[in-house]
C-alpha cells in the first residue's frame with residue numbers, strides 16, 4: 001500500500017471514531033513511523049509502505065483511536081521551540097503555557113523556582129532563554145522529576161538546574177527572583193466532563209481533588225517567604241480563576257497584580273510583584 005492510501009484510510013478510521021483533526025494526526029504519526037519531518041510527507045506520499053512501517057503505523061492509529069494523545073504516542077512534544085520528552089508520568093505541556101514563558105522573559109531574572117515542574121517545560125525553557133540564570137524545579141511526583149531531569153540532560157541544562165521532591169514549599173529553601181507555577185487547577189466536579197485524552201495524563205497533574213484553587217492558596221501564602229524584594233510570581237490559571245487568584249495575591253501584600261490573557265483571549269496567567277521590603281523575611 002502507498003503512503004497516500006494508508007493516510008486516507010487512517011484519517012477515515014479516526015474521523016469515524018470522532019477524532020478532530022484526523023488527517024493532521026495521520027500525517028504526524030506517519031512522519032514519526034517513517035522518521036521524517038512532517039513537512040516531507042507530501043514528497044513521500046507516492047512511495048510504497050513496507051510491512052514493518054505499515055504495522056507500526058496501524059499500531060499508532062489504534063492507540064490514537066483509543067484517544068491516547070499524539071504527544072504520548074510520539075513520546076515528545078515541541079514547546080517554546082524545543083523538543084521535550086513526554087511520558088504518561090507528566091502533563092503534556094500545552095501551547096497556552098507559552099504565554100507564561102513570554103511573560104516571565106519580559107524582565108531579567110537570575111534565579112527561578114518552578115513549582116509542579118512536570119516535564120520541566122517551563123523552567124527549562126526559561127533557562128534556555130536566559131543563559132546566566134539558575135533554576136530549581138519541584139514536584140510531588142518522583143516519576144515526573146525523572147522526566148524533567150532527562151529533559152534537562154537532553155537540552156544541556158543540567159548544570160544550571162536542580163530538581164527537588166516537594167509538597168509545594170515543603171522542603172524548599174532559599175530566595176528566588178522569580179516563582180512560576182502551572183499547578184493542577186481542574187475542580188473535582190469538572191473531571192467527568194473532560195476530553196477522553198486527559199485520562200492518559202497523571203490525575204495529580206490535573207486536579208486538586210477539591211475546588212481547583214487549593215494549590216493557589218498554598219503557593220500564594222508561601223511565596224513571599226521565598227521571593228527576593230521586587231521578585232515576581234507568575235501563576236498559570238484556568239480561564240475562570242483569575243479574580244480569585246488575583247485576590248489571594250493582593251491579600252498577601254503582592255503589588256502590581258494583573259491578569260494576562262492567552263492568544264484565544266481567555267485569562268491565562270496571573271502576575272504579581274513582591275513588595276520592596278518583605279516583612280515575612
Ligand SMILES: C[S@@+](CC[C@H](N)C(=O)[O-])C[C@H]1O[C@@H](n2cnc3c(N)ncnc32)[C@H](O)[C@@H]1O
Nearest residue numbers: 091093116117118139140141167168182184205
Ligand atoms: C498542571 S501540571 C504542570 C506541569 C508542568 N509545569 C507544565 O506546565 O507542563 C501540575 C504539576 O504539579 C504537580 N503537583 C501536584 N501536586 C503537587 C504538590 N502537592 N506539590 C508539588 N507538585 C505537585 C504534578 O505532579 C504536576 O507535575
